Amino acid sequence: MTRNLTNRVRVWLVAGLFAASVVLSGSFATTAQAQNKDPIKIGFSMALTGALAGGGQQSLLAMQIWAEDINKKGGLIGRPVELVFYDDQTNPKNVPGIYSKLIDIDKVDLIVSGYGTNLIAPAMPIAIEREMVFMGLFGMDNNSKWKYEKYFQILPAGPNPAVGFSQYWFEAVESLKPKTIAVIAADAEFAQNLKKGAVTNAEKMGLEIVYEQNYNPKTADFTPILRAANAKKPDVIYIASYPNGSAGLVRALAEVGTDAKAVGGGMVGLQFSGLMAGLGPMLNGISNYDFFVPEPTMDLYPGAGDLIARYQAKVKADSLKVDALGYYLVPWSYAYVDILGQAVNAVGSLDQDAIAAYIAKTKFTTVVGDVKFGPNGEWDQSRTLVVQYQDIKNNDLSQFAQPGTRKILLPGDIKTGDLQTFGSLRK
Amino acid sequence: MKYKFEIICLLLIVGLFALTQIVGNQFYFFIGFVILQYMVMAIAWNVLGGYGGYVNFGSAGFLATGAYTAVALINFLDVGLVEQMIAGGIIAGLLGLATGYLTLRLRGVYFAIATLALAIILETIVAHWDYVGGAAGTSILPKRKPELLGELIVDRKEGIFGNYKEFLFFLMGTVAIICVWISRYIENSKLGRGLNAIKDSEEAAECMGVPTMRLKLIATAISGGMMGVAGAPLASYLTFIDPLSAFNLEYAINAIAMPMIGGTVSWAGPVIGALLLGTAQQVSSLWIQSELNLLIVGVVLVVFVIIAPEGIIGWFRKSRKGSAR
Numbered sequence: 001m002t003r004n005l006t007n008r009v010r011v012w013l014v015a016g017l018f019a020a021s022v023v024l025s026g027s028f029a030t031t032a033q034a035q036n037k038d039p040i041k042i043g044f045s046m047a048l049t050g051a052l053a054g055g056g057q058q059s060l061l062a063m064q065i066w067a068e069d070i071n072k073k074g075g076l077i078g079r080p081v082e083l084v085f086y087d088d089q090t091n092p093k094n095v096p097g098i099y100s101k102l103i104d105i106d107k108v109d110l111i112v113s114g115y116g117t118n119l120i121a122p123a124m125p126i127a128i129e130r131e132m133v134f135m136g137l138f139g140m141d142n143n144s145k146w147k148y149e150k151y152f153q154i155l156p157a158g159p160n161p162a163v164g165f166s167q168y169w170f171e172a173v174e175s176l177k178p179k180t181i182a183v184i185a186a187d188a189e190f191a192q193n194l195k196k197g198a199v200t201n202a203e204k205m206g207l208e209i210v211y212e213q214n215y216n217p218k219t220a221d222f223t224p225i226l227r228a229a230n231a232k233k234p235d236v237i238y239i240a241s242y243p244n245g246s247a248g249l250v251r252a253l254a255e256v257g258t259d260a261k262a263v264g265g266g267m268v269g270l271q272f273s274g275l276m277a278g279l280g281p282m283l284n285g286i287s288n289y290d291f292f293v294p295e296p297t298m299d300l301y302p303g304a305g306d307l308i309a310r311y312q313a314k315v316k317a318d319s320l321k322v323d324a325l326g327y328y329l330v331p332w333s334y335a336y337v338d339i340l341g342q343a344v345n346a347v348g349s350l351d352q353d354a355i356a357a358y359i360a361k362t363k364f365t366t367v368v369g370d371v372k373f374g375p376n377g378e379w380d381q382s383r384t385l386v387v388q389y390q391d392i393k394n395n396d397l398s399q400f401a402q403p404g405t406r407k408i409l410l411p412g413d414i415k416t417g418d419l420q421t422f423g424s425l426r427k
Numbered sequence: 428m429k430y431k432f433e434i435i436c437l438l439l440i441v442g443l444f445a446l447t448q449i450v451g452n453q454f455y456f457f458i459g460f461v462i463l464q465y466m467v468m469a470i471a472w473n474v475l476g477g478y479g480g481y482v483n484f485g486s487a488g489f490l491a492t493g494a495y496t497a498v499a500l501i502n503f504l505d506v507g508l509v510e511q512m513i514a515g516g517i518i519a520g521l522l523g524l525a526t527g528y529l530t531l532r533l534r535g536v537y538f539a540i541a542t543l544a545l546a547i548i549l550e551t552i553v554a555h556w557d558y559v560g561g562a563a564g565t566s567i568l569p570k571r572k573p574e575l576l577g578e579l580i581v582d583r584k585e586g587i588f589g590n591y592k593e594f595l596f597f598l599m600g601t602v603a604i605i606c607v608w609i610s611r612y613i614e615n616s617k618l619g620r621g622l623n624a625i626k627d628s629e630e631a632a633e634c635m636g637v638p639t640m641r642l643k644l645i646a647t648a649i650s651g652g653m654m655g656v657a658g659a660p661l662a663s664y665l666t667f668i669d670p671l672s673a674f675n676l677e678y679a680i681n682a683i684a685m686p687m688i689g690g691t692v693s694w695a696g697p698v699i700g701a702l703l704l705g706t707a708q709q710v711s712s713l714w715i716q717s718e719l720n721l722l723i724v725g726v727v728l729v730v731f732v733i734i735a736p737e738g739i740i741g742w743f744r745k746s747r748k749g750s751a752r
Contacts, residue, residue, distance in 0.1 A: 104454035122667035187562025
């Protein structure tokens with residue numbers, strides 16, 4: 001009798017243990033708060049942990065600000081907006097399951113992508129299969145393979161993004177009259193696309209590629225790669241890297257140095273507040289792509305300044321542990337959902353075909369200026385900036401919120417500084 | 428009845444098929460696929476680790492071998508999913524055989540480290556093999572209307588399955604049931620008894636005439652083959668594959684944790700472990716925004732190591748013995 005009782009207790013213990021683990025998980029569920037009845041649900045995955053969390057967290061906050069704004073204005077077609085999101089942990093493996101859940105369980109009405117090329121790629125086939133409009137956040141040439149007519153993305157790299165992304169960097173370094181180039185790239189989809197574009201631009205300029213090296217994204221020590229590049233004495237070094245690699249390469253540059261006249265190009269992550277403050281003066285001399293910097297000529301994006309100020313105030317007031325400045329992604333994250341919202345309001349329904357057709361033909365006015373999409377859902381023109389890190393004195397983050405630390409080299413009409421050789425800014 | 432277990436297996440396969448025809452929500456097939464895939468991995472690991480006592484830390488390497496065999500075949504011949512799974516199983520089985528030949532003279536922690544090293548070597552090779560996407564990975568869009576032996580398999584209106592996820596779920600479920608059958612057969616066969624003898628004392632088994640090396644090689648080949656079959660549909664399931672996803676440590680951890688929790692002494696242990704842990708993980712990973720799913724594995728594993736080192740099966744067997752006294 002007592003034994004039977006013990007057995008029963010054990011059965012219940014095991015069942016309870018697993019039930020508790022499931023319930024515990026459920027209690028951490030963090031879908032957005034439902035506001036009123038019958039909201040329009042916008043679903044997405046976002047890199048809230050992992051290598052791209054620095055970008056994903058600021059994007060999410062920007063999208064939440066947009067949802068607040070749109071709900072204050074009465075929502076979309078008279079219905080409130082609700083964001084439904086899950087952390088993809090910067091792992092492509094998690095993305096298909098998340099989008100399937102968003103569509104089949106959460107019954108979202110609209111989907112947008114998480115942050116970054118590698119996390120957009122696994123969601124594309126699902127959007128295509130379900131024939132849904134899919135807005136991409138900073139995807140590099142994700143649609144070149146699929147040619148899906150309902151895909152649109154916000155990275156302002158022009159109709160040929162792989163080439164357009166680095167075009168200004170090559171134009172900027174032309175003043176240094178380089179003859180040779182070294183190309184270093186991460187073995188990841190985004191960086192490899194970027195590298196292809198850089199090689200095309202280098203060949204167009206007649207540069208001889210003296211060193212070309214891919215590195216594993218898990219690489220921790222970049223000094224051997226840099227020493228090998230230096231041994232070929234390149235005039236300029238183009239780098240296409242993800243945040244961890246970017247930080248590692250900047251540290252390696254500080255340790256090993258280089259005689260190259262220009263270094264940088266496609267280094268993701270140097271725009272994140274955490275990395276900027278952490279690397280501080282080690283960034284001096286690097287010329288890199290960017291999209292929004294606090295320079296006085298940035299009036300191209302009239303709404304962006306105000307949005308960033310609101311973002312920064314929110315981060316401070318709520319003591320949020322996200323990117324403190326938010327220059328890199330906040331305006332674009334706001335804009336890509338805003339475009340979707342504008343299209344829904346204009347069409348007056350959630351008809352995916354009609355929304356896609358409207359986005360394809362319309363020029364949108366957003367916080368990042370006018371946006372018009374071209375073939376494959378890419379921008380019809382490039383608006384990538386080239387900036388150079390100059391005059392960074394210490395690791396104080398506040399200096400990056402002031403003009404002068406990231407001088408705009410191109411486009412010419414908003415230029416705030418001239419390219420200086422890498423070595424001249426390292427003393 | 429002599430073939431009672433086989434009849435139950437067949438009924439289960441029919442049941443899986445019926446599920447795909449009744450349940451309309453694709454998401455359940457999505458998570459069902461993952462749980463079944465883990466079940467195959469756990470069963471495969473248990474053939475060598477549970478029966479033979481050889482702890483394999485390189486499960487992800489065998490799974491990825493299956494996955495990348497499938498990618499190579501898609502790129503080269505554009506073959507269907509069933510052919511990919513067969514090829515993935517054969518290649519991973521051969522890899523298991525070769526690995527076994529090279530490493531089975533090692534025991535204990537040295538064998539475990541060797542299998543982990545194998546996974547790292549394979550990952551490095553794949554990361555530098557541009558034909559299958561290299562470290563950047565590659566996107567796979569499964570055929571919209573695949574056919575098998577002239578029959579339309581997937582089509583919303585005319586196919587046997589309404590969508591690709593149902594097809595993947597059914598295939599993986601069938602593979603899991605076949606693996607359960609193989610595992611049960613091994614357990615009750617000469618091979619299983621020989622592996623058990625090796626686990627208890629390899630020297631004693633050798634002295635008693637057990638062909639230890641041959642049995643271990645057979646076990647590594649079967650274990651590797653099963654993992655390869657489980658990995659082959661990964662690219663079609665994810666529609667994007669890169670080394671980070673395919674060689675994820677999560678596979679190796681789960682392949683060990685599930686049999687440990689369910690119990691390694693019987694074929695039912697990995698099945699129970701995969702069902703419980705797999706479900707808990709899927710529910711948690713899709714309802715939370717952190718890596719709590721791995722925390723669950725850790726916590727449950729620690730709890731079981733303390734209160735039930737022989738897993739759920741062992742725990743209940745012990746209890747039953749106790750109550751019988």
